[in-house]
Amino acid sequence: MKRTSLQINIMELASSMWLNRNENCKLGVLFDFNFKIYLRMNKTLIILCFFSFVGSSVFSQDTTKVKKTKDKVKITGSVQITHDFYSLSGNDIGHLNARRPSNLSRLILTPTFSWKKVTLPIEFVLSSQATNVVTPASRFNDPYSIFSQIRSFQDLVNYVSNPINRVSMSPIFGKFRINLGTHTPNYSELVQGNISMFGAGYEYLGNKFFTSFSWGITQPSVNQDTLNNMIGAYRREQYAFRVGFGSLRKNYVAFNVTGGKDNMSSVDSPLRGVRAEQGIAGSLQYNFIIAKHFSWESEMALSILTDDLNAFEIDFKELGINIPNVFPLNLSTRADIAGSTALGFKKNNVKIYAKALYVGAGYKSFGFPFFQSDRLELTLNPQFSFAKNKWFVNGSAGTRTNNLSGTKSAPMNQFIANINVNGRITDDLNVNASYGNFGLRNSVINDTFRVENIAQNINFTPSYTWTHEKSIDLFLMSYSHDRFEDFNVLTGNISNNQSNIFLVSWNRTLNNLPFSVGLSYSNFQFNSSFLQLSNQSVNVNWGYNFFKKRLRTNYSIGRLLNKPESNVSNDRQWIASLGIDYRSKTKYGFGLRWNTNNYIYGSARPNARFNENTLRFNLSKQF
């Protein structure tokens, strides 16, 4: 059963287009086509032409425009075009899904224009596929599906605002910065953080005052398509604002707010099973250096969220509950708080960091869409070095209590502690050791409802470097032991397990030749009452550089024997990789990496086998 095939000819075509500077295709012509003609063309060709054109356009700027404005405008940055081919073929592999799209093209263009005190960073990261959390896996096998779907300006907005893409321009005028396109306002731990917006905003970062504002789309709309198992999504429009006083490096007080709403008119018909939300969260945040070696930072936040704009309406005032009427309130509306405070100490080689975090059960900020609520965390992180910094110790200990609200029956407590020691015994001998302990339990005594388990892990990794005139040899050994115990009478029998990992490796780098070679062996044993799983692997890798390191090559090959369960014969696996990387004096680059995975199952899946290939190449230019 062959699912896809490698399309080497496309790669060659792309390469030739690249080298011929778009004699085969022109962007202007591309956009002059009407969409019917556009769709008839080979989509692969179109996208590679597009990427190639954009790339070469930038190069043209580099060689002509910059020369003309040599003393005025400086352009730095890079452009990179990547294409990944993936194929999976084999027999009796219904349990496997293609892990990657069969074709994926990406353009990464990051020029920065500088002129006197004005800086203009631009970023284009464009992908040939429209994929996101609401897109089913089946669509991944449709190469360039997005380009056949862009039929209107709104489609284009949806494309560029898709989180897989980034299109941004951020002119900087001294301390003032304007954000246009995709940007990620990152204010604080509780309110606005890791979600990117496609829109506009500004930042001002002064010595005693700072402020920023952003508005944009954080989730493009997707219509529901039950036939293709697409649940769809409403377009989420979000804003964030921050104002603060003081210096972010020292003492400051800031007020942060973020909010947003799902636009229910952004899809053709209401989405079944998808709730439209509207919410706002704000916080007061501060950081103070309270003494010579101490700093203190805290944040107190409040969120109000209507979880379902179509839920039953409630007159809260009639119920005697007064909450700000900032948006439609109904039965799904909730308001809750969160807070964190941290104390840091630093003196010489000693650092200690203590932190407490509380998140109420109903707290939610659109700035952190996957933030888990209803928890209290206490953590302590000490670290220090001694013996002239030859030994370094760091660790952490913390507890986390979930279900403070009592909505999930009994509370659950976690305890996590780990310590890591790194020491340089001699100039040649280095050791690293770590121990980790994770415990979890709820307060239920009944064995069937009892949740209690403990995981422990210990690792020891010494390494030795042997230096001699012609080469450097590095020997490394690592041993890890992991034990997991589950005290629930029902699940304990199947969950209890222990594993051992042993790894030894040797690497040699020649001093006189640009050649290196490495050999490694690893053994992994996993034992539980119902499963004995093992893995043994031997890997060899070597590399050689040509043309004063401008052309670098490396190769690896590995043989693995895997036993997925007890009483079955080994699965046999070959893996290999090839890498080529070339960088010219003029900062052009070409890279290629090929990975192959040949897998023959043992008696656990008789007659099953597959071959999996990933070929990735990139063209790049630094300017």
Added chain:
Amino acid sequence: MKKYISITAAILISMVNFAQQVQVQVILPPFSSRVTDLFDRSGDVLIIATNTTNQAITFRLDAQLDFEGEVIARVRYQDSPNETLNGLETKSYRLKDLIDLKNALNYDRSFATTVLRSGYAPSGTVTWCFSLLDANNPLIVVAPQTCRSQLVTAFQPPIAILPEDNAILNINTLPIFRWTPVTPAFLGPLNYEVQIFEVLPGQDPMNAFRSNQPIVSRRTQALQMVWPLDIIREAGTYVWTVRAFDDLNNPIGGYETFSEFRSFSFNNDITNLSSDFSETTIDGAILMSFFPKGSKTPKYEMFVPGTNKEAAKRLFDESDQSRTYNLKITEVKNIPANITNLGTPILTGSGDIVKVVTEDGGVLTFNRNQQNNITIGRNSIIFIDWKDEGGIFNLDGKGTKRTTSQAQTKPDLL
């Protein structure tokens, strides 16, 4: 007086007894403790009424929803429409077909206050009770109160534990993924689905999580999963998450079903950082190149994983200034955007010390002839040993290189 009361009571009792001619069965749909679900799904409560007499009976509904014995909502008699059952007729009613729940339900204040914070009812028993009363006289009970109860509780979805956030794993060993169980203990069969996403160049972990196709998506009933044996491991940065499904393939959890994602990286060998192909294979890192004095060809290169993208970019722009110290940051790869708005780093120092201070207090410090501790942003601590022995750049003065690196997930306050 007592006599009249007794007579009246006797009449009423006889009327009630006489009127108990409708048998009622109540079937509840599966409730969740999410309050909106509790009321939404109440519309699907099924009431099966059978008229055991030969005469048509017209009735109205009187119902209440209890939580742990306390009334939290009520369908009032006066808001209920008239319904007629012919003699010996059996009819099924869905509650939402009988009444407009949005208008008919009356909420108890204390309950509304309780759930306002979390959106969930506390773990406990909910009970729907239904009475059928004569349409013209609420004192006449057509069918006595019939109740059905159900235990509702919210479940804590799994929490990703290992590999911990920003972990660096050896590519030659199989990692074990571990998470917390659904709590309270789920009595039905549970499947945990682990998904692993590759962070592509130019992406941060969040975008990878939201956008990319998972390269691993496997289900297991256990609380850990070994990296699937038949899937090869490639150097790079990944994010992983886990969620639980019940036997009906419904994800377990309330507002959040996915665990918070964790990122990790596969490196070929952390002590062998001069990988020739790192630029295309190792993400989430900046590449620092060490130059012999007077040479433009890097002698050693070192990747610093998990550093800050914006800071790293700007450091790259400042590379000419660091050449004096034989350290040049030459390449920026796909850095997880844990912190993005750092502002412009400041390059200071002279002689044997050079420092790069970023806006959030992150510090790059290089001390010649001794071990250097380098902190970038809030997430990374890197240790570099190196000495400059004049014309040939040797990290330990013996013509050898010695680089060790360690990522640190601890935020750095100072």
